[in-house]
Amino acid sequence: MSLWILDKGAVAPLVNALRADYRVIGPQAKGPKFVFDPIEDPAQLRLDYNTTILPPKKVLQPPEERLATFSMGSEPRVAPVVEAEPTVLLGVHTCDLHAIQLLDKVFSTDYPDAHYLERRQQTIIFSIECLEPCDEHSFCKSMGTLTAGEGYDVHLTDLGLAYAADVATEAGKALLTRYGTVREATDADVRRLNEVMGAKWPRFTYRLNFDAAELPALLSMAYDHPLWDELGERCYACGACTIVCPTCYCFNVFDETNMALTEGERWRRWDSCQLDEFARVAGGENFRAARAARQRHRFMRKGKYIYEKIGELGCVGCGRCIRACIPKINIVDGFNTIHGGG
Amino acid sequence: MTTSSIYLPEMGRLVQVESMTTLEKLFTIELPGGQSLGHDPGQFVMVSVLGVGEAPISITSSPSRSNGSFELCIRRVGDVTNALHGMQAGATIGVRGPFGHGFPIEKMRGKDVLFAPGGLGLAPLRSLINQVIDERSSFGRVIVLYGAKRPNELLFRDELDEWIARDDVECHVTVDRGDETWDGHVGVITTLFPYVSINPRNTVAVTCGPPIMYRFVLMELLGKGIPETQIYLSLERRMKCGVGKCGHCQINDQYCCQEGPVFTYAQIKGVEEAL
Structure with missing residues (x-):
């Protein structure tokens, strides 16, 4: 303007x-x-x-x-x-x-x-x-x-x-x-x-070994990649990567009441797909019980699922999830591993 | 602030609460002003007990029998459902919805319809079964194969008897383990399949039940030659919003609350997180 x-x-x-x-x-x-x-x-x-x-x-x-x-x-x-x-x-x-x-x-x-x-x-x-x-x-x-x-x-x-x-x-x-x-x-x-x-x-340097536009296609072929088990072994399932992520928006909803149980408030709070109970239903079944499956879900959301839903990649390259990860899970290394370019 | 919120429930009234088993009750609910819920068979609502929380519940009544109210068959298994079980007729609960894609009844007209619910899986299927019965002439054969663990866990027993009594519905019921009150069929649900011969190309199958049941029922349905695109399942997931945002219900790339809860087997075949 x-x-x-x-x-x-x-x-x-x-x-x-x-x-x-x-x-x-x-x-x-x-x-x-x-x-x-x-x-x-x-x-x-x-x-x-x-x-x-x-x-x-x-x-x-x-x-x-x-x-x-x-x-x-x-x-x-x-x-x-x-x-x-x-x-x-x-x-x-x-x-x-x-x-x-x-x-x-x-x-x-x-x-x-x-x-x-x-x-x-x-x-x-x-x-x-x-x-x-x-x-x-x-x-x-x-x-x-x-x-x-x-x-x-x-x-x-x-x-x-x-x-x-x-x-x-x-x-x-x-x-x-x-x-x-x-x-x-x-x-x-x-x-x-x-x-x-x-x-x-x-x-600034390029750190992916490939064009990010290839991510959705690369990930669609990587569902059974051995990387997920390797990440699952290392992941603490603490949820820090999703909490610091600028594009993670998943949430929980819960009620708070006063002591007299006469009034209350409904709240929502950031939630994380990396936590054990995220996909567990009341009956006890957990549809993403393994940490490997939960890390895969995070990578898939960042590089594929969100893109397919709204046309934007779910990762903006800020690096916060890498800085926040205690066992040093690195999404750049992960994406490069899937690409296989070395 | 007058902005409307997609998370704001409407206050509905429990007009009837009926015990069905030790775990399940049937709740009849009226919305304010007698407004219709306007649901399709297979859709769900988010039910609130204010102060306890909100949970997704499939609608068990058929739109063809709405009478200004709708029904939910609810097992007490979590905080919200246990609170609901403690409520009496006249109490007020929160309702949002209906949400999701239900069963595509238009694709079933003219075809034989085979229902294979297991346990509480009858709740969402009953909505469609009664809709199909109410439009009986639009469908070919109507077959219901229902299995529960024990006789005292069978739901909607009066309606099961009605379906069995009808000439135009083939209804077979089984329990995994019988008792002294039971003189019917004993065995898991798949042991009912030999009782019906079907024309697979002209048959639509609809199933809902615990995850373990799907595997065996699907083997039967596929083994009979029913095309994957003609097998419908209703899936259960944790949900916090019902509108495709909170992320809890995601099955790989699909939001169960939006694309589902009804899927064809073709849609979820090979999708690891689905079953």
Whole structure:
């Protein structure tokens, strides 16, 4: 839509101004790592972060959220709860931006999920271009998520002393110009942006030994691959890989009540296909009892099933599942093993 | 916030609760304002006991006999179903649905229909059996082969007797182990198959039961030459949403709550997680 320039010194005033009217969430340091959390002080904002422990999906699909409140007793009543507030989500990397677009599809397809969609609709996203890999586990270049052409309201690129701000929506433009101090980009700014963009590509490496577009076909031939038993032997079935995954959206639903059993709330909580009870029915039968089958299910969802359902690969190459895995199960190695390219 | 939620149950009223066995009860439910559930045979609803939780339950009544209510035959086996068993007529429960793809009755018209339910598997099949009986002239032969473990575990005994008494339904019932009250057939469900000869090309088979039963019933059906595309199964899975999002019911790439719970054998043949 238009390209603007936001001086780095103007970021803190912008964040402060936004905080008056919005919940502002951005990357900030937590110990040696980074997390997406509400920004209380602009100094907390770390747009130079590498990766976060949890992806920004936690803002749109919280780890736990209320779906309904109810009263119990002889005439029980139930009322929906859709918890959403105007939010600005700052500093989303492009891998996570692709993941949010995937979640948008999942929660708007077939049966629209008002809880997610209302929150999404009230969220304005300032994404940021990655100029170098988060660490050795990133494989965004292989997954085609190294940059993004859509899915954001404003997309920032670090030009050194200032950010180029690519404004894609009216909401983004209104926010940037109303709350911030910006100027329109000049030809020199555009040239600088092109230099920066050109320079970033060689810093990232392809880590899959094949084109990610081949993943659905490769996996369709790999159902009986010996890899699954090998992963099953190593997997602790802790579910960390799915909890940190920006595209994992499976959930459990449960009720909480007060002590008097007169009222309660229905909640949903992130769940994991890696946990033993995930596919177990009340009668006791477990349809994915083996860890090997559960790891296969995760790989299949990331590389095949989600793609077949909504047309997007379920993996964006962020590398979080690799970092989170204690026994060091590595999805890049796994995909490469299936490809057999060595 | 007025936004409607796909997870919000409607409050239905239990108008009748009837004990069937020591484990199963039949619940008759009315929706607010006497509205129809509008289900197809083979579909399911998500049933809520507020404060306890929600569980998927197949609908056992036939749309052709709705009378402004619908029926669920429920075994007490988990938290929600145990809570339901503690409820009396007049109580209120939550209902969402109907969900999923049921039995494609239009593909069965003009054909012989062979039903092979085992145990509680009769619950979802009864919906279709009664629909077929109510449109009896649209179908060829109607055969019901029902097996339960023990005589006191047989469900819908009055209806079984009605089906047996009818000239236009071939109904055979067996139990794995008899007792002093039982003078009928004894043996697993597959021992009923020799009693019926069928024309496999013109027969649609419908089966539902515990996973172990499928293997043996499928061998019989396939052994008789019924095409894989004409064998229907209704599968049970854990479900938390009913609308293809929570992930629990996934059978490889398929969401049981959306593509199922009714599948043809051709659809799930070789699918490791299916049976």
